[in-house]
Amino acid sequence: MDKQSLFWAANLKLLRTRKKISQQQLSGLLGLNRNKITAQESGKTRNPRMEDLVLISGYFKIDLDVMIKTDLSSLTEEQLLELEAGNKTDLTGRHIRILPITVDNSNEENMEFIPARARAGYRSGFSDPDFISALPKFSLPDLPRGKTIRMFPIIGNSMEPIPDGSHVIAQYLQDWSHLKDNTACVLVLKGGEEDIVFKVVVNHIKQNGTLSLHSLNSDYEPFTVDIGEVLEIWTFIGFVSKQFPDLN
Template structure:
């Protein structure tokens, strides 16, 4: 397993300089030896004491997990200002999301289909139990059991050779930090013209709180979005289409 980069040293220096205070002033405020601050900022102290982590985290009002694992220099200025103000900013995608579900007469979770007519209202209704209960239900063989699965219509050619008008079957992802890099996903977005998008997603949440949205069609450029723009993530299982794949050869009748 690749070792995750740690950003404690760089983040400590960044936050101190943003407050416009010297190492000596910070050491006085925290009651720590200045040499300890210098060693931590330079990276010479590879494993800071837990007491120091807690003390510095409390002083800057930022969670230890973020201070250690997230490069704060790469997140948007507005989010960094919110963090410094003591506000909770979710950069990991692990915030609690309540997902309404429905069950059948056997108490098995239903699989819902979001038809084109309901697509425009999904962004406002995705957390409404009545809206979800009103969606059509479907079933298909060989799909994962005990998982939350929905089917979404897509439009356009950005994911060609998957045809325009296909229906994407996808599984709900609760903890976005577990999203494997370059996974095909359906994303429900807060704003913009498109409410539901289907892309190959590069996961940069831990590094800088963003996702990279890649298209299979090389004519489309990669888009970078902030994780705060995302409402839901659904990982690709398969798709249904009435069209033959692009490039399929015609079957000739035997003489």
């Protein structure tokens, strides 16, 4: 099978076994020869007929492009159901939205500061250019140039010795699949009581479509979020605080 059809064979077998049907049963349902199904699942058919690809992907209700180019074994059952419903699962975050930004008079990208009073509204306003343009701007020396940077308010003591009430400076991560394990990040989440969280992240996107979030404070247990619950990820650069960290 050619490079463009890299995942076709494995995905076909996965979807068939997931439906608990045999190759013979599938061939009967599709009106195809069983040997054709066997050859495609084994990868012996290097260039499957386009008519067959369309027929098979239509039966499983999976977009043809996704079935060819995405390793479906890396997705959760919930994500597979989303695909079958016609919703393309995005594991990278690149296609969720276009990030609104503002620029200064020199056409340099501004760094926005989210004050505590605006924290609650960020989850609903993060994609609104008017909301972003109304945020205060800040500037500090030695920050990365040409990057999207924001400063987020942090509540609670789960990341001590970084004190409660600190502001974390972080850089926007465009492609979540590139997130390295044990990276401290600010995450903007869709639902639940916590809208903006600051945690050390372990990346399980390729394995099961989740992120494991850990606190620096050992009193707090790690927890897992589905990647579908994440709106934005920002990687830690530094923090600003009026309090001196408690090192005891």
